[in-house]
Amino acid sequence: MPTVELETIKAATREKMAHLQYRVLVCNGTGCIANGARQVYNAFLTKTGACRNLVSVKTGDPCHMVGLISQTGCHGLCQMGPLVLIRANNGFKDVFYCGVREPDVAEIVEETIKKGRIVDRLLYTNPQSGELCRNPGEIPFYARQNRLALAECGLIDPESIEEYIQGGGYSMLRRAALEMTPREVCELIRDSGLRGRGGAGFPTGRKWLAMLEQPGKPGEPRYLVCNGDEGDPGAFMDRSLMEGDPHRLLEGAMIAAFAAGATVGYFYIRTEYPLAVQRVRQAINDARRLGILGENLFGSGFRFDCDVVEGAGAFVCGEETALLASIEGKRGMPRHKPPFPAQEGLFGKPTVVNNVETLATIRYIMEQGVSAFRRFGTVLSPGTKTFALTGRVRHTGLIEVPMGTTLREVIYEIGGGIPGDKKFKAAQIGGPSGGCLGETHLDLSLDFENLTALGAMVGSGGIVVMDEETCIVEVSRFFMQFTQEESCGKCVLCREGTKQMLALLQDIVDGTAELEHLSLLEETARAVKAASLCGLGKSAPNPVLSTLTLFRNEYLAHIERRLCPAGACQALKVYAVNPDLCKGCTLCVSKCPAGAIHGEKRQAHRIDVTSCTKCGVCATICKFKAITAA
């Protein structure tokens, strides 16, 4: 096969792009699709008759308006979706619309695309100043971010390898393969200080070097595995990267393979992410078609090929040794380390395992250099980190900020604060392996050292914001239930200990616990932490231990006063109708999903406590505020 000429592809694509009068980028992240982005995309196609991909753009026909409508990955501001970005070639600035519905498309085409006028009602309004924002740079949510891994996520067509190459893609792979030795690449990444974004923060360059130095038999395969399992509930950064910019991930993986001396690669992606599976698969096929993947890359003699493996729904398979077992077609049981995967990994051969975001960051470091990368973040945790911001915060979504950004900046400046004038209570960070931060930690810089010191963890980067109406104890119980269900059962303390902890927490939430429960809970938590084999068990007690330190009073209230201060715990709540206020309108009778409310018209109603599910629908719909929980 002739070696691929990136410049030729780049020039041809550039000419096509120059030919476009306008471009419409419709976010097709999971959130926006759920909100109807596919219909919006189709409406744009039918209303404009524009091209749907770069390949179909024909140059040399300047008489009529050539447009391109693309589906992109996640723009990040999920909650305001569907999101549409319009770029024009006539010198007019980008326009960013949110909450676009199918019927709005005709107006956008007539006004914005044909006449260059803005449709004000679809612009983002700054909640503080009331100002309309015309492009993402003016929106506080975006203005405070630094997007290195997410640089082009939402801005390019993830299914077009040509567009990726046009933006400079794969030239860093070529530089590595032609101008550098594997050791030089490893050392560059080591010097950048990049630490793995999959949770533990192990230095990436050192991991690659360890694998490079690992002797192997000539001719035997050595592996690179990309961990795209992302089992953390509440996290969707890796998903967004895989869906939004799969070539950046693939290029990073290939550079990693070159540096660490791997010849075969696997992308392990959970099956719950079908779009990510499809996009990464397509990226691999397109790269292979162009000769970017395969034998003798760029004439350098380096060869590499890869494939996608779908997970089958087990959180523990995110742990690297369990993940390798799963690729081998076995139960995903973690094993003891050492030997580390670099020594004895997939099928017993040297293997390097890296997280999606880690690999997606490589291109930036290669392109911009070590000092540019180190400009972001802290000395020991350089660079940026993506976070999934969810829970009780105004702008939920996907963000990327320098390591060391404070929680306050994340929640108030980027996230827009807590909705409904509620008070901030805590932020759970790092999922089931992480811990809780409270008000006193709002100005803490978020980095590996600080969080670990507090018994929390960067983890995969899920941040769940809780307000005064969320019960901390219940959330701890929730995480414990998750880890207990996901424990693979191999070691006793993890299997039985988490079960006991869950039972104790359940009692507290149910209002049947005694004071001894607390000491027993702490004791079990320490034991599980100390004696579990893998990170799942070792970190399972984190949410409990961190909340016991920070919010002990809340636990005590449940035990000593049978009271849930947040008013959230079901068992400690009884719904009742105040007969003095009830007008007998029967609205609640008809709306109660459990059929638990009885009563005649114009007479006070009654709630049957045995069939009541305490969903609270009645309390919210009652016009006379006659139903309350006590």
Place this chain on the structure above:
Amino acid sequence: MNIATATHTQKSSRQFLRVDDILDRFHHNPAKLIAILQAVQEEYRYLPEPVLSYVATRIKIPRARVFGVATFYSHFSLKPKGKHIIKICDGTACHVNKSGHLLDLIHKKLGLSDKKRTTDDLLFTVEKVSCLGACGLAPVVVIDERVHPQVQTAHLTQLIDELMHEEE
């Protein structure tokens, strides 16, 4: 092999033609067991026990290993699933936004529980899943592949009523 099992195998090999296709596609490679089971489940909508035994024989690994894998991963089901699959997300974001109520509600409405996931008429299966990656829109419910964002109890009741109505 006694006569009974011999005829059984003959009958099965005819029955399992489609499984054979799948096994061929993965070159009878035991390392591809998970992918094989995924393909089988796509075909049957669950993993029937005879098929699992058949797979074990054909790729020459112990039945225990096949069953071990099939029971380890939550994506696999050894029981038939209903015609409509309702997935209630109970990931952190959805949980904090009260997905628990949704699950209780739907369990009650369909007479199901954490243990009994499928209705006797095989119309509905309710699954609690941990995070669908659409947390910005919590709570999220997926009914037959369609994602419903920010679902409230009343809305869910209506969706299920519509489905039940359709089935009548």
